[in-house]
Amino acid sequence: xxLPRSDYDPRRVCVNPFPFLNISLGKHRxxxxxxxxxGLFGLAIWTFLDAAILSAHxxxxxxxxxxxVPVHVGFVDWLPGIHSLLGIIxxxxxxxxxxxxxxxxxxxxxxWRARLFLFVGFALMAGxxxxxxxxxxxxxxxxxxxxxxxxxxxxNVAQNVELMLSAVILWIAQSGSGEYEYNLxx
Amino acid sequence: xxxxLKTVILLSFVLAVGFLMIILSCALWSNWLPLLVALTFVVxxxxxxxxxxxxxxxxxxxxxxxxxxxDLGRFITAIIVVTGFALPLILAHSExxxxxxxxxxxxxxxxxxxxILAYSAAFKQDDDSEF
Numbered sequence: 001x002x003l004p005r006s007d008y009d010p011r012r013v014c015v016n017p018f019p020f021l022n023i024s025l026g027k028h029r030x031x032x033x034x035x036x037x038x039g040l041f042g043l044a045i046w047t048f049l050d051a052a053i054l055s056a057h058x059x060x061x062x063x064x065x066x067x068x069v070p071v072h073v074g075f076v077d078w079l080p081g082i083h084s085l086l087g088i089i090x091x092x093x094x095x096x097x098x099x100x101x102x103x104x105x106x107x108x109x110x111x112w113r114a115r116l117f118l119f120v121g122f123a124l125m126a127g128x129x130x131x132x133x134x135x136x137x138x139x140x141x142x143x144x145x146x147x148x149x150x151x152x153x154x155x156n157v158a159q160n161v162e163l164m165l166s167a168v169i170l171w172i173a174q175s176g177s178g179e180y181e182y183n184l185x186x
Numbered sequence: 187x188x189x190x191l192k193t194v195i196l197l198s199f200v201l202a203v204g205f206l207m208i209i210l211s212c213a214l215w216s217n218w219l220p221l222l223v224a225l226t227f228v229v230x231x232x233x234x235x236x237x238x239x240x241x242x243x244x245x246x247x248x249x250x251x252x253x254x255x256x257d258l259g260r261f262i263t264a265i266i267v268v269t270g271f272a273l274p275l276i277l278a279h280s281e282x283x284x285x286x287x288x289x290x291x292x293x294x295x296x297x298x299x300x301x302i303l304a305y306s307a308a309f310k311q312d313d314d315s316e317f
Contacts, residue, residue, distance in 0.1 A: 030257075031260060034257045034260040034261055034264070035260055035261075035263070035264045036264070037261060037264070038260060038261035038262065038263065038264025038265045038268075039264040039265070039267070039268045041261070041264070041265055042264065042265035042266070042267075042268030042269050042272065043268055043272070045265075045269075046268065046269065046272035046273075046276060049276065050272075050275075050276045050279060050280075053276055053277075053279075053280045053282075054279060054280050056280075057280045057281065057282065170261075174257065
C-alpha cells in the first residue's frame with residue numbers, strides 16, 4: 001500500500017496548512033518545539049507571579065507615606081490564568097490521532113467526542129484570554145489608576161497570551177510528520 | 187573520546203566560578219534568597235535525565251524520540267530553566283534583592299547550567315541521546 005506523497009493530506013485538521021511548518025529544523029524540530037513551549041509556559045507563570053509579588057510588596061510613595069496603595073492583585077486576577085491552565089490540560093489530554101479522524105481509530109463518535117473536548121479546551125483558553133482583557137479594562141483602566149498599577153493588568157494579559165502560544169507551539173510540535181512517515185515506512 | 191582531562195579541569199573551574207558568583211551575590215548584600223537560583227539550575231537537567239529512558243526500547247527505530255514522557259521531561263526542564271532566569275529578575279523588580287545581586291546570580295546560574303550542558307555534551311555515551 002502506498003499513499004501519494006502530495007501536499008494534500010486528507011486527515012489534516014485545518015484547511016490551510018501552517019506555512020511555517022516547513023522550516024527545516026530536521027529531526028530536532030519536535031524537541032525544539034517542546035522546549036520552546038515549556039519556556040513560554042514558564043515565562044507565562046513568572047510574568048503573572050511578578051505582578052503578584054510586586055503587588056504584595058507595594059508600598060506608598062516616599063514623599064507621601066499616608067497615601068494608601070489603591071489596588072492589589074486579588075483572587076480575581078488569578079482566574080484567567082487558572083482557566084487557561086485548565087484549557088491547556090484538556091487540550092493536551094486529547095489523542096491527536098483521534099482528532100484527525102482516521103478510519104482505523106475507533107468509530108466516528110469517538111472522533112466527534114475528541115473534537116468536542118478540543119473545542120472545550122480551546123474555549124477555556126479563549127475564555128481565559130478574554131477574561132484577562134476584561135479584567136484589564138474593567139478593574140484597572142476604567143478605574144483610572146496610575147501606570148504602575150496598570151502593569152498588573154498588562155501582566156495578566158501577557159500571561160494568557162503566552163499560555164496560548166505555548167499550547168499552540170506544543171500542539172504543532174507534537175503533531176509533526178515524524179510518526180506519519182514512520183507509519184508509511186511499515 | 188576527544189574530551190579528556192583538560193575538559194574536566196576547565197569545566198570544574200567554570201562550575202566553581204559559577205557557584206562563587208551565586209554565593210557572592212548572596213553574601214555581599216547578606217540576603218540569601220538568590221541561593222535558590224543555584225538550586226534551580228542544579229535541578230534543571232533532572233527531568234530530562236529521568237524521562238530520557240522512557241522514550242524507546244531496543245525495538246523502536248531511530249525516529250522514536252517522539253514519545254509522551256520524553257516530551258514531558260523536556261517541557262519541565264524548559265520551565266525550570268526559565269524559572270532560574272526569571273526568579274532573580276522578579277526578586278529584583280520587587281526590591282527584595284539588590285539589582286547587582288540579581289545580575290550576579292543570573293551570570294552564576296548561567297555558568298552552572300552551561301557547565302552541566304557542556305559536561306553532558308562532552309561525555310555523551312554512545313547512544314545518540316541528546317541531553
